[in-house]
Amino acid sequence: MQKMIFSIMILTIGFSAITATANLTQPLQTAFAMKIDTVAKMYQQDVSNEGMDNPVVLQQYANPDLKAAMQREQDYFAKAQTSCHVGYDVLWNSQDPDYAQDKQFSVTTRGLVQVSLAHGHNVYYELSCDNSACQVADVILDEDGTSLRAHLLKNCP
Numbered sequence: 001m002q003k004m005i006f007s008i009m010i011l012t013i014g015f016s017a018i019t020a021t022a023n024l025t026q027p028l029q030t031a032f033a034m035k036i037d038t039v040a041k042m043y044q045q046d047v048s049n050e051g052m053d054n055p056v057v058l059q060q061y062a063n064p065d066l067k068a069a070m071q072r073e074q075d076y077f078a079k080a081q082t083s084c085h086v087g088y089d090v091l092w093n094s095q096d097p098d099y100a101q102d103k104q105f106s107v108t109t110r111g112l113v114q115v116s117l118a119h120g121h122n123v124y125y126e127l128s129c130d131n132s133a134c135q136v137a138d139v140i141l142d143e144d145g146t147s148l149r150a151h152l153l154k155n156c157p
Helices: 002-047 057-061 064-080 149-155
Strands: 101-108 113-117 122-129 132-142
Touching: 002 057, 002 101, 002 113, 002 122, 002 132, 057 064, 057 132, 064 132, 064 149, 101 149
Parallel strands: none
Antiparallel strands: 101 113, 113 122, 122 132
């Protein structure tokens, strides 16, 4: 009798764990979909306008911290007449973007949105989301984890 009660308890606990996991999976899938949708829209806008948006498309999708870092770069350029940015279009990892190239969007195990570009480069986006929208918090420029926001804050006094 004790074995049967024990077995029923184990089954109940196991079922509860599966239900809890399923309940956690749905919000994660929704958050990942929101992140990918935000980055995909950003790229589509950049493609449609061939990078000619003002302010640049990344700044339009940025959260306040990234916007402040990008504004710092613009202020530095206005004052010093020299640039402190990374020297290329970070969305496309290129000085001369090919707007027609294929792109693949996915979410990494760290929750970053990975954009795989046709020429073999990857660009990673950290996003901050609430229940209704996501904003780009940072762009990770390379496989070493170099942060655009940190680069601008460091190099644009």
